[in-house]
Amino acid sequence: xxxxxxxxxxxxxxxxxxxxxxxxxxxxxxxxxxxxxxxxxxxxxxxxxxxxxxxxxxxxxxxxxxxxxxxxxxxxxxxxxxxxxxxxxxxxxxxxxxxxxxxxxxxxxxxxxxxxxxxxxxxxx
Numbered sequence: 001x002x003x004x005x006x007x008x009x010x011x012x013x014x015x016x017x018x019x020x021x022x023x024x025x026x027x028x029x030x031x032x033x034x035x036x037x038x039x040x041x042x043x044x045x046x047x048x049x050x051x052x053x054x055x056x057x058x059x060x061x062x063x064x065x066x067x068x069x070x071x072x073x074x075x076x077x078x079x080x081x082x083x084x085x086x087x088x089x090x091x092x093x094x095x096x097x098x099x100x101x102x103x104x105x106x107x108x109x110x111x112x113x114x115x116x117x118x119x120x121x122x123x124x125x
Contacts, residue, residue: 002026002098002114009094009119012086016123020081022096022116030074033099035112036081038092038121045095047107049081059106064090086123093118 008020022034033052039045049070050059058070069082079096097112105111 002029002032004096004098004114004116006094006096006116006119009121011122011124014086014088014123014125016086017082017084018086018121020083020094020096020119020121022079022081024077024079024098026077029077029098032101033106034070034072034079035097035099035106036070036079036094037097037109037112038090038094039118040089040092043092045109048094050099050106051079061107083121086121088123088125091121091123093120 003025005023012018031053033050035050036048037045038048047061048064049068051070051072055072067085072079095118096116098114100111100113103111
């Protein structure tokens with residue numbers, strides 16, 4: 001069982017940057033794809049980014065492509081989300097999640113079976 005805890009959220013002005021971290025416990029972390037999702041007030045949780053178990057392939061939502069970068073360090077059991085050029089519409093609670101073994105897709109909530117409690121990101125205009 002992998003447990004996840006996010007950190008690094010906070011308040012930042014538009015155009016600024018934040019780096020989110022996700023610390024994972026469990027010996028099987030390195031064999032799973034990992035994702036970041038976010039949920040703004042009154043909206044559904046949405047896909048942000050995904051990284052394969054090796055870190056060799058990454059995927060992003062169109063709304064963050066070119067501004068956000070997902071990465072991982074399997075030696076540290078950690079996943080990161082570097083967020084640049086932040087916009088007010090990026091304000092949300094950000095969650096990291098472990099991809100379910102055998103899942104074909106990576107952008108749906110049901111493709112993941114472990115979630116962190118989330119970290120708040122607020123971007124002021």
